[in-house]
Amino acid sequence: MSSENPGGAGETFRLLTRPIAWPAAALVTGRADPPLPDDRPWPGWLGWTRRFRLDRVPYGLATQVLDVLVAVATLLGTYSLLQNQTAKTEPYAPHWYLFACSFALAVPLALRQRHPVGAFRVSAFAMLVTTTHGWMVDSPKDLPYVPGGVFVLILVLYTLAARSPRGVTIGAGLALWVAAFLLDQQNPAGPAVVIVLPLLAGSLVRQRHLAYRELVERDEAAQRELAEQERRHRDTEAVLKERQRIARELHDVVAHHMSMIAIQAEAAPYTVPEVPDKIRSDLKEIRATALDALTEMRRILGVLRSEDGMERAPQPGLERLDTLLSGTHGSGLSLHTKVVGDLDEVPQGVSITAYRILQEALSNAMRHAPGSRVDVELIQKEGILLLSVINGPPSGAQSTISPPGSGHGLVGMRERAAMLNGGLTAKATPEGGFAVTATLPLKPRA
Template identity: 40%
Template sequence: MTEPIPERPPGRATGPARYLPFAAAVALTVLILPVTLVNLRDQYGMSGGGAAALAVVQAGPLLMLAHRPLRAWWIVFPADVVGALAILVRPAHAYDVWPWPPAPLIAYLFLLLALALREPRRTLVGVWLATGAASLALHLVRPDRSTGSGLILPVCGAVVLVIGAAVRERRVAQRRLAEQETVSEAERARRTLLEERARIARELHDVVAHHMSVITVQADSAPYRLPDLPEAAREEFGTIAASARESLAEMRRLLVVLRGDGAEGERAPQPGIDRLQQLVESTVRAGLPAELSLAAGLGAVPPAVDLSAYRIVQEALANVVRHAPGARTRVTVAQDGGGLAVRIVNGPPAERVSPLESAGTGHGLVGMRERVRLTGGTLETGPLPDGGFRVAAWLPLSPSAPADTPAPEDV
């Protein structure tokens, strides 16, 4: 289950980019503060101390735009109203702008933009209504002094809020989409892993069922093949045969669940190393120049290893066809110490053409790793310096306990 996405996007930039909003807030403050001070002192005739104090309250909170714009608004908005009232007691001049002088008006629009990028719609509507109400009230107090800035601020403020809110909503939508894609990819990987495990279970049934059937037949026929057996031994063989038949019945019931309806083809005999030559030949007919090097005298190979080796080669060749069409490929199967070494190496594509599938998910590698883990072997995969790819698996020929849990990269 994913965490609910809050109204305020929690994603933050990393590296030097995370300091850009703070640098912008400092630059804006450094620009607006002296302009406001000079404007209040020279244009509106305020004393130096009063102009400085009012300019600091009006422009200083802009330093909080990057992280606390709402707190900055609670300071700047009353300060702008007080500044408008303070200007009102001064004599009017021909070029006075009232109630919102140019510098505080521009600073207020930047403040609204910062609010729109961080705060929810409800807060933005409240801020805009308060701004419009203050502009209207000041206009009604002295309509003769109003020069139009009381209308400009609500109108421009609404435009800025709409633009900022649209940018913020787009950012939130992109983040939600990215999270959903991440969750979907994880679910696809998990589903693929479960499907591969179910397929392996079906194939193992065919391997294990043969041996269980042999045990049942031998246990049932032992009293007839060995007539001099004591009665206790006969009973023991009967118990073994009954247990084997019960185990086979349980396996077949589980197999019905795993296969589901319409999977009759799964009952065909499972392939092994002896069919690798046919697999490579069919790949060559499909247009992939592949060759097989199969060591002589491999001897008996355990059924699970035999099947796993075939499936690994099959999936590796399919990946070459999908992602590197025309690449020369060599398949090598040989005994290495106490295990079977399976290696599939392909070069770069013969021509720089688009692969048949450009969006690989790596799910084929998930199946390979699961099969190798099942037999207790090891798997190495990765690109080669010349642009090719290498898959190398080592499967023990003697029974080996698989790992209890898959490695993180397996899933």
């Protein structure tokens, strides 16, 4: 027969095997969290250490050194105690063996920061060995445990619970309580309290740390998302503003050509008196269509002009290249210009775009590389206008890193080139400067 609820059976099996799996994890298979960094900040309750300049030492290193010093003191005290206790017992235990037991009891304290699970295993094994020898049975309180080993085990249990998963912590407590019950059946409650208290304290510290880390991660994720949204908003706003500006500039260009069409369509019948009536009617229709299109364009673009108060003057083009370059000379840049081809043949729309790209690239050079050499090149050939602005590092410096900014200038330049079906690249040069190159078709693609 097939099982009707295999998931429920599997869960039941896991519940039944947990009392075995947990101690196995603590004694054999379990692992703790990665070691904490040495340079972690000092806790607030240790603020008094600043008076002695102890906070200059990394907190992780300071705690490790303290653990080693306490471990050495525990080793010496335990060795002396075992010598006194074993002198009363038979058979006599050699000194090297007593020192080895004392070392095994003390060394977990020096290991607990980086290897809490391993330190617990060594400490539990050492306590088991020394307790079964019965060296402490005639102690003043008739306790079978070595005091130094108990002290170390308590600190190790706290670190284990603060740095290990829940299963390892519970398994360590169960394994120790069973061992304590077997070794001292007359007083099982005392060891249980000694075991539970450090494990409970460490677990509370771990839960608090995990909750704080989750809160920090959520806050960082929210900050990253907010920054990403702000960046997308800035980029979108930059693109929209640039498109509005391009639209206004193209309005000036198209309006001029539409006006010329209307004027030529109106004047054509008067230049040739023998024009047939059909052609006169077609020319009149062409003029009316051109005027309607011009009126509609002005109405739409007029909204953009009135909202932000942009100037109504025609936008500058390459006919004002000399004025732009002369103004750049006055800023301290070492400007070198090369022009190939007839720029007068460049259409007005392309001319405006090229002028704006040059203007933005030169402005970036003035801001980020003052006093540098700037090479400006314009090549008009085969129906394409090639434009490049290359600047070196600032004068007297090997390289420069531009200060962080929104990047709206580059976004605007790319948007302008894309509106003409062209391309633009902007990247750093190996010499530490910056290069802006643009390819602008003079005629729209079919």
